[in-house]
Amino acid sequence: MTKGNALIGQSGGPTSVINSSLAGVIESAVSSSFIENIYGMHFGIEGFMQEMLYDLGNQPKRIIEGLRHTPSSALGSSRHKIQENELPLILDILKKFNIRYFFLIGGNDTMDTIHRVEAYCRSEKYELTGIGIPKTVDNDLFGTDHTPGFASAARSNILNVMQGGLLARDMQKVDRFLIFQTIGRDAGWLAAAAAMARVKPEDAPHLIYTPEFHFSREKFLKDVDNCIKSNGWVSVVCGEGLKYSDGTPVSSSTTKDKFNNTEFGAMGGTSVAISLHRMITEEFGYRGEFQIPESLIMSDFVRASAVDLDEAYRCGVEAVKLAESGESGVMVSIKRISNNPYTIEFGKVPLREVAVSAKPMPAEYFNSEGNHVSPLFIEYMKPLTGDLPEFVSLEKIFAKK
Numbered sequence: 001m002t003k004g005n006a007l008i009g010q011s012g013g014p015t016s017v018i019n020s021s022l023a024g025v026i027e028s029a030v031s032s033s034f035i036e037n038i039y040g041m042h043f044g045i046e047g048f049m050q051e052m053l054y055d056l057g058n059q060p061k062r063i064i065e066g067l068r069h070t071p072s073s074a075l076g077s078s079r080h081k082i083q084e085n086e087l088p089l090i091l092d093i094l095k096k097f098n099i100r101y102f103f104l105i106g107g108n109d110t111m112d113t114i115h116r117v118e119a120y121c122r123s124e125k126y127e128l129t130g131i132g133i134p135k136t137v138d139n140d141l142f143g144t145d146h147t148p149g150f151a152s153a154a155r156s157n158i159l160n161v162m163q164g165g166l167l168a169r170d171m172q173k174v175d176r177f178l179i180f181q182t183i184g185r186d187a188g189w190l191a192a193a194a195a196m197a198r199v200k201p202e203d204a205p206h207l208i209y210t211p212e213f214h215f216s217r218e219k220f221l222k223d224v225d226n227c228i229k230s231n232g233w234v235s236v237v238c239g240e241g242l243k244y245s246d247g248t249p250v251s252s253s254t255t256k257d258k259f260n261n262t263e264f265g266a267m268g269g270t271s272v273a274i275s276l277h278r279m280i281t282e283e284f285g286y287r288g289e290f291q292i293p294e295s296l297i298m299s300d301f302v303r304a305s306a307v308d309l310d311e312a313y314r315c316g317v318e319a320v321k322l323a324e325s326g327e328s329g330v331m332v333s334i335k336r337i338s339n340n341p342y343t344i345e346f347g348k349v350p351l352r353e354v355a356v357s358a359k360p361m362p363a364e365y366f367n368s369e370g371n372h373v374s375p376l377f378i379e380y381m382k383p384l385t386g387d388l389p390e391f392v393s394l395e396k397i398f399a400k401k
Contacts (some may be wrong), residue, residue, distance in 0.1 A: 001034045012109060091227060100127060142353055176228055180237045184211065187212070252270050
């Protein structure tokens with residue numbers, strides 16, 4: 001193995017646990033016999049091309065330890081898509097700082113970045129070990145059972161839907177419906193996770209719609225009508241990436257990011273939640289509410305999953321182990337061995353299999369109607385989210401004269 005310096009960056013959206021992965025890399029790199037110093041990209045690959053580097057090897061110990069309990073992206077993030085003409089500049093800076101170990105924490109697009117940089121260096125006969133560390137609240141990375149960041153964002157969603165459901169239930173004489181929109185461009189993992197809030201059939205959420213299914217206005221309104229007739233109100237959870245059968249976003253968004261992904265946030269036009277709200281109001285005349293937390297769930301450390309924090313750190317440690325063993329061009333993966341007791345082991349998956357593509361939820365994780373989840377998905381989620389609060393409802397014991 002070639003001795004040299006290491007470089008680490010964080011890309012894409014932040015999470016409650018991404019800094020825990022960063023701490024795992026730093027602490028393992030400092031004790032490595034192959035890594036001399038470790039630098040951090042300030043604002044991702046964009047900052048790196050401007051030589052904006054943190055000297056992570058000289059950070060106080062308390063800071064590195066504190067990263068395990070600090071949300072968002074401590075290094076600063078980026079969504080820059082590398083252009084072919086930028087690769088020579090990247091290589092020059094890698095050489096200038098004698099960087100031989102390259103770690104990136106992120107999702108699909110991040111894995112594309114490290115894959116391209118590692119492949120270019122190889123073509124130029126520059127020895128660079130490139131390892132990806134999984135991160136995405138969307139949980140849509142191929143080759144891994146789940147991704148660090150997902151469980152904590154899911155837990156935040158679950159508690160939002162659970163508590164918002166109580167409010168909607170008790171306010172049904174005023175507002176007959178509640179729409180909760182969650183992030184998830186191409187896959188419905190986060191929206192589906194909200195099902196964990198439902199303990200009894202009458203609890204929220206009653207309906208869940210994800211990008212795995214083509215959205216039908218007619219079926220949606222029928223589902224809503226049935227729920228209101230049964231419960232007196234309805235709680236709906238929707239993924240931001242809902243599309244009609246012709247591919248048109250329900251949100252009416254046309255804005256694209258640098259990776260040609262549709263933007264469903266504030267800049268992307270009318271949101272899914274607002275579109276669904278309008279459909280219900282126009283069809284039935286009901287008054288209702290909608291909630292769109294957007295990036296708030298990405299760094300909700302107060303609700304972070306203990307399992308998630310631990311696994312994120314261990315993914316960082318595992319990345320350095322893979323690099324020391326001579327592996328390159330791979331991403332750390334998590335393989336689930338069992339649900340009860342919950343057991344995992346770490347592995348690896350080629351970056352080319354992870355880059356750009358998104359992993360949808362399996363069909364068996366949904367009910368037959370495609371508007372809620374199956375028991376299999378609940379079993380998948382249980383070990384990740386931890387214990388949830390138990391709320392009570394008044395028994396229907398009414399006063400008599």
